[in-house]
Amino acid sequence: MPDGFKKAWRLLRRLSGDDAYERYLAHYAIKHANTDAHAPHPLLTKAEFFKQWQDEKWIGIKRCC
Amino acid sequence: MNRFLKIIPWLLIALLGAFALSAIALNRGENISALWFITAALCVYALAYRFYAAWLAASVLVVDESRATPAERLDNGRDFVPTHKWVVFGHHFAAIAGPGPLVGPTLAAQFGYLPGTLWIILGAVIGGCVQDMVILFLSTRRNARSLGQMARDELGPLGGSAALIGTFTIMIILIAVLGLVVVNAMKHSPWATFTVSATIPIAMIVGIYMRYLRPGEVLEASLIGVVLLLLSVAGGRFIDADETLRIVFDREGLTLAWWVMTYGFAAAILPVWLLLAPRDYLSTYMKAGTITLLAVAIIMLQPSIKMPAITPFIDGTGPIFGGKLFPFVFITIACGAISGFHALIASGTTPKLLSNERDIRMIGYGGMLLESFVAIMAMIAATVLEPGVFFAINSGAGVVGADAASAVAKITSWGYPVTVEQMQLLAKQMGEESLFARTGGAPSLAVGMASIFGNAFGESLLALWYHFAIMFEAIFILTTLDAGTRVGRFMLQDMLGNIWPKMGQTSWTPSVILTSALVVSGWGYFLYIGVIDPNGGVNILWPLFGIANQMLAAIALCVATGILIKSGKQKYAWVTGLPLTWLIIITSTAAYQKISSTDIRIGFFAAANDLSDKLSAGSLSLEKAKIAPQLIFNLQFDAWLTMFFISLLWLIVFDMLRVVIRTLNGQPVLPLTESPHSPSRLVEDWIRD
Numbered sequence: 001m002p003d004g005f006k007k008a009w010r011l012l013r014r015l016s017g018d019d020a021y022e023r024y025l026a027h028y029a030i031k032h033a034n035t036d037a038h039a040p041h042p043l044l045t046k047a048e049f050f051k052q053w054q055d056e057k058w059i060g061i062k063r064c065c
Numbered sequence: 066m067n068r069f070l071k072i073i074p075w076l077l078i079a080l081l082g083a084f085a086l087s088a089i090a091l092n093r094g095e096n097i098s099a100l101w102f103i104t105a106a107l108c109v110y111a112l113a114y115r116f117y118a119a120w121l122a123a124s125v126l127v128v129d130e131s132r133a134t135p136a137e138r139l140d141n142g143r144d145f146v147p148t149h150k151w152v153v154f155g156h157h158f159a160a161i162a163g164p165g166p167l168v169g170p171t172l173a174a175q176f177g178y179l180p181g182t183l184w185i186i187l188g189a190v191i192g193g194c195v196q197d198m199v200i201l202f203l204s205t206r207r208n209a210r211s212l213g214q215m216a217r218d219e220l221g222p223l224g225g226s227a228a229l230i231g232t233f234t235i236m237i238i239l240i241a242v243l244g245l246v247v248v249n250a251m252k253h254s255p256w257a258t259f260t261v262s263a264t265i266p267i268a269m270i271v272g273i274y275m276r277y278l279r280p281g282e283v284l285e286a287s288l289i290g291v292v293l294l295l296l297s298v299a300g301g302r303f304i305d306a307d308e309t310l311r312i313v314f315d316r317e318g319l320t321l322a323w324w325v326m327t328y329g330f331a332a333a334i335l336p337v338w339l340l341l342a343p344r345d346y347l348s349t350y351m352k353a354g355t356i357t358l359l360a361v362a363i364i365m366l367q368p369s370i371k372m373p374a375i376t377p378f379i380d381g382t383g384p385i386f387g388g389k390l391f392p393f394v395f396i397t398i399a400c401g402a403i404s405g406f407h408a409l410i411a412s413g414t415t416p417k418l419l420s421n422e423r424d425i426r427m428i429g430y431g432g433m434l435l436e437s438f439v440a441i442m443a444m445i446a447a448t449v450l451e452p453g454v455f456f457a458i459n460s461g462a463g464v465v466g467a468d469a470a471s472a473v474a475k476i477t478s479w480g481y482p483v484t485v486e487q488m489q490l491l492a493k494q495m496g497e498e499s500l501f502a503r504t505g506g507a508p509s510l511a512v513g514m515a516s517i518f519g520n521a522f523g524e525s526l527l528a529l530w531y532h533f534a535i536m537f538e539a540i541f542i543l544t545t546l547d548a549g550t551r552v553g554r555f556m557l558q559d560m561l562g563n564i565w566p567k568m569g570q571t572s573w574t575p576s577v578i579l580t581s582a583l584v585v586s587g588w589g590y591f592l593y594i595g596v597i598d599p600n601g602g603v604n605i606l607w608p609l610f611g612i613a614n615q616m617l618a619a620i621a622l623c624v625a626t627g628i629l630i631k632s633g634k635q636k637y638a639w640v641t642g643l644p645l646t647w648l649i650i651i652t653s654t655a656a657y658q659k660i661s662s663t664d665i666r667i668g669f670f671a672a673a674n675d676l677s678d679k680l681s682a683g684s685l686s687l688e689k690a691k692i693a694p695q696l697i698f699n700l701q702f703d704a705w706l707t708m709f710f711i712s713l714l715w716l717i718v719f720d721m722l723r724v725v726i727r728t729l730n731g732q733p734v735l736p737l738t739e740s741p742h743s744p745s746r747l748v749e750d751w752i753r754d
Contacts (some may be wrong), residue, residue, distance in 0.1 A: 014148075015155040015344065018283040027142035038488075047280035054276075056144060056335040059555070060211075060413060063230075063345070063548040064406040065165035065239055065399075065614065 020024055021046045075115065082108025089374070090179060096239060096369040099445045102178075103363065105187050106441045110434045113190035116432040118198065125629075125637040126202045128422040135209045136419050145209070147420035147747060150427060156418065157432045160410045161197070164243060164542045165400025165614075166440035171506035172607060173397040174447040174455065175383040177375035180394045183443055188395070188402025189437035192644035196618055197407045198429030199625045199641055204412035205422060206739045211413035215622050218738045219631065220720050224671060227717045228620050233556050234410060234615040234710070237584070239406075240329070240549045242606040243542045248321045249505035249603070250535050255314035256301035256496055258321070258381040260316070260532055261539040263297035264344065265328070270670045271343035283346065290347045294540070298533050305496060318596045324591040325546070332547040333554050333581040341547045348541035355537045359442050360523040372448035372455065377479070384460035384476075386604040387505070387666025389660065394649040396611035401440025405617025407433065420747055446513035447506075453483025454491065454500075458509040461601030462502045472501055481707065496528030504601030507538045553584035590608030594699045597692050604666075608659060609703060612652055616714045618647040623721040630725045631737055649718060656711040660704050669704035673697045 011017040024044070032041045044052065085105035089097060122128045125631075133463045140146040148156075172182040204210055210218070213232065217225025251258040271290035279285060282603045304310045316324075332340050376383075379390035386397065399404070419425070447455065456476045465472040469485045476483050494511060503509070506560060511534035518530040556573060558578040562569015568576045595602025622645035662668030665675045673696075679685050680693045727734045 011151060012157075013284065014152045016283045016287065018281075020283075021281050023146075024142055027140075031142065050281035051276070054338050058341060058548075058551070061409045061548075061552050062160055062414060063163060063545050064161055064410055065163045065243075065404060065529050065545065 017053070021049050024049055024053075073171050075112065077515065078108050078111055079509070080377075082112065089182065092374060094373070096371060098367050098369055099363050099449065100367045102182060102370075102445055103178050103439055105182075106438060108188050109190060110438070113194070114430060114434060117190065117691050118194065118426045121195065121198060121430070121640060122426045125640055126199065126425070126426055128202065129425045129742070130421055131376045131745055132254065132422055133743045133747075134205055134416070134419045135740075136417055137747055139208070145417045146682045148418040149420070150424040153418045153420075153424065154428050154432060156668065157410065157415045157428050158353070158435055160414060161404070161432060162352065162439060163400070163545045164246065164283075164408075164538060165404060167434055167443045167510055167538065168246060168506040168607070169398040169611075170440050170444040171447040171510045172194060172385050172459070172603070173394050174372060174377065174444060175385040175459070176380050176394055177379070177391050178370055178444060178448045179374040179630070180379070180390055181398055182441065183400055184394055185401050185437055185440045185444065188398070189433055192618075192647065193401075193403035193407070193437065194430040194433040195644060196405075196621055197411045197433045198404060198425060199629075200408045200423070200621055201411040201415060201419075201429035203625060205416040205419055205425065208740055209413055209416035210738075211641055212408045212621055212624065215412060215628075215738075216620065218716075219624060219628050219735060220717070220724055221735060223720045224620075224624065224717050227713050227720075228617075229556070229560075229625075231405075231617050231620055231710075231713060233553060234554075234706075235406065235610070235617055236549050237587045238591065238606065238610045238613050240546050240553075240588040242603065242610045243433070243545055244322070244325045244329070244588065244592040245595040245602050245606060246507050247255040247539050247542050248325060248505040249503060249591070249601070250511070250539060251316070251321050252318045252392050252503070253315055253499070254497055254535075255311040256528075256532050257307040257535045257539075258314040258316060258535045259304040260297050260301045261543070263300070264294065264347070264536070264540050264543065265292045265340070267297065267349060268344035271272060271347065272339045275343060276338045283578060285344070287346045287350060290343065291350055294347060294351070294536065295533075298529065298536050301532055302528065304336040319593075319631050322589075322592050322596045324586075326585055326592065328513045328543075329546055329550050329588070330581055330585045333550040333585065334577055337551075341544075341551065344540070344547065345544050350545040351537050351540055355514075355534075356439055356442070359446070359517065360438075362517050363442060363445055365589050366517060366521045368445070368449045368517055368520065370445070370448045371450060372452050376452075379474075381664065381667065383586055384456055384464045386608060387664060388608070388655075392654040392658075393608065395647075395651040396608055396615060396655045398440065399611045399614040399618075401437055401443075403615070403618050403648070404436075405619070405621055407612050408617065408621035416645065433455055444509060446517060447512055448513075449517060450509065450513050451481075451483065451487075454487065454512070455509055456481055457483050457488055458500050458503050458512065459506070460598065461504050461604065462501060463599035463601070465502070467502075469501055486609065493541055494527045495531040502601070507535065507542075510538065511535045520541060550581065550588070553587070554580045556584060594695065598696065599689065605669075605700075606704060607654065609707065612655055612659070612707060612710055615648050616710050619645060619652060619714055620717050622648065623717050627721045627724050628737070631728050632732060635729070647700045649714070652714060653711060656707045659707050669707065673700035673704070676700070 028043060082105055085101045088101045089105060100428045136147040170181050176248050207215060213225050213228040216228040233704060246498055267290055271286045274286040381389040453476055465475045473483050473485050488500055511531050514534040515530035558569055558571055558576055558632050595606050622641045625641040626638055626645055658667055659669055662673050667671040676693055676697050685693055724734050
């Protein structure tokens with residue numbers, strides 16, 4: 001049961017975007033870890049990342065009837 | 066033997082489904098349990114998903130698990146992200162399911178429960194689900210291109226422009242009709258008006274919390290928002306009881322319409338993080354929570370359906386909207402059976418998250434099955450009401466008369482007995498002044514939901530449940546209104562940018578203000594006319610929306626059919642060709658009747674002529690004579706708009722047929738734009754884990 005609860009909690013966090021920054025960090029570690037400090041992709045802080053993530057989410061048709 | 070054992074459960078499901086379907090179809094005169102509806106729907110869905118969708122995936126589309134999706138190939142950690150299938154399913158469903166599947170079935174219940182229910186179930190498995198799944202597949206194979214881009218690439222510039230114009234106009238009509246639904250739900254209801262207004266500052270608090278106080282803490286902020294929303298529902302009772310405060314929120318429809326327009330304009334120019342994004346979170350939780358609650362309550366309580374299977378109104382004399390069963394039940398229930406709007410989400414948005422092609426069946430087909438199920442629950446909530454009560458709430462004053470006594474007399478004379486006392490008691494229980502002529506579907510749905518919730522979770526809280534249901538409907542109607550106005554603004558900026566490049570800069574303030582104002586005045590016009598219409602407005606706007614939405618579905622299916630034939634899959638082209646043919650038949654028939662019918666309750670021109678005759682004869686009351694010229698102009702305008710929709714539809718049908726005939730004759734056509742196969746690395750990674 002606690003295992004199922006954990007799974008549901010993870011799914012909820014993923015669905016709502018609560019863990020978006022953690023996922024970004026993981027993505028960054030894999031894709032941009034070896035680029036130096038002057039690389040075009042500096043690591044964003046949580047606030048910066050969230051801003052970008054939220055603004056981009058609402059470009060295009062996201063809701064319908 | 067093993068194979069035989071596997072088939073047994075499916076045979077049982079088929080038998081149970083057939084039994085449930087015949088129970089609801091053959092029942093006459095007796096009350097029938099809502100559980101039969103749920104059973105019939107679930108059995109048909111299960112069979113369709115297991116066999117038809119699986120066959121579509123394997124034989125028609127030939128999904129390839131080993132092929133890298135755009136999300137994998139173009140992964141940028143932001144919009145293109147390979148995502149777990151349940152998460153994609155959640156996002157996709159949240160995007161496609163709006164207020165449409167709730168309102169349409171409620172209105173269509175005037176024909177009785179049977180026609181709407183059958184269309185919702187069968188239309189979804191043969192039409193809507195197929196459309197969503199095929200478009201999702203085609204877009205996934207084309208780097209997540211949008212429907213408009215695919216139409217241009219595969220059929221030609223004509224198809225592309227038709228899809229673009231179709232999308233824009235449907236958006237305008239959709240927002241207007243949804244705005245009207247909210248206005249009618251708030252009209253002279255201080256409680257509802259307060260609760261709906263409170264959602265605006267609550268969304269802003271959540272927005273500021275997420276952006277500045279605790280950046281990125283989405284769940285924390287949402288929890289605060291949900292608690293505040295529930296408090297605002299409860300708090301509305303005190304506003305309603307307070308003599309001075311209730312005046313502030315007790316408003317005429319027209320005033321509320323201006324409020325909604327002002328709100329729409331503000332929402333389109335304010336930054337998304339402040340209003341749109343947090344409101345969307347709240348509405349998504351409310352939607353998921355309430356729909357689950359409704360399903361649980363229906364299964365627990367098994368309410369019985371009071372509406373007859375078929376009413377005499379199938380002859381076209383219905384009080385909610387005019388028009389015969391064919392084609393109008395298929396126009397009224399668009400979302401829930403087949404909705405063209407979904408093609409816009411299934412292309413462009415969802416494919417960017419899809420990590421493997423094998424998930425297309427679950428997300429495309431399965432997502433629409435769930436929406437269809439929501440529509441079935443809306444149908445149940447509308448038909449558990451006494452038919453007399455249902456018609457009293459949903460019939461406009463122009464149809465049954467403005468005072469309560471004449472309304473109940475008229476409705477009772479149709480064979481659906483209802484009394485003034487019954488309506489007064491109901492209004493009192495729901496915490497409303499009156500429930501007569503509350504057109505638009507939202508109030509009757511809320512009464513239905515409140516009675517189901519009330520019976521399942523406590524009768525004493527009826528008024529709370531009613532206003533909770535109103536808030537639930539309003540919050541995501543307003544989300545669609547915000548998001549739609551914004552999308553309309555972007556599309557308009559894009560179009561104007563072709564003429565004057567500066568206008569195309571989405572963040573240039575003069576352009577933002579101008580285009581937002583244009584979009585808001587577009588839907589604001591229809592909303593205004595709908596509010597002043599003595600027959601409730603929904604009777605005009607909803608069929609127009611239905612025709613537009615089905616037209617968009619026909620465009621999507623034209624693109625799909627064209628591509629299937631171009632890819633050499635002629636023998637499978639019927640899977641999209643069949644629903645396409647049906648849509649062409651129903652939209653053309655409906656449009657023809659809306660334009661040329663001599664019945665003033667159906668034909669736009671007939672109604673306009675009738676009104677102008679009355680105006681010149683001087684037989685209208687002073688009040689009606691004042692608005693008559695506007696109504697006449699609008700009726701004529703609606704007729705031309707319908708003609709425009711239907712011409713657009715036939716244009717793209719012929720364009721598709723041109724491509725098909727050229728392909729079959731071996732003449733050159735635009736090449737397929739499918740991206741080349743590249744092997745998926747994700748599959749290997751997962752196997753290694």
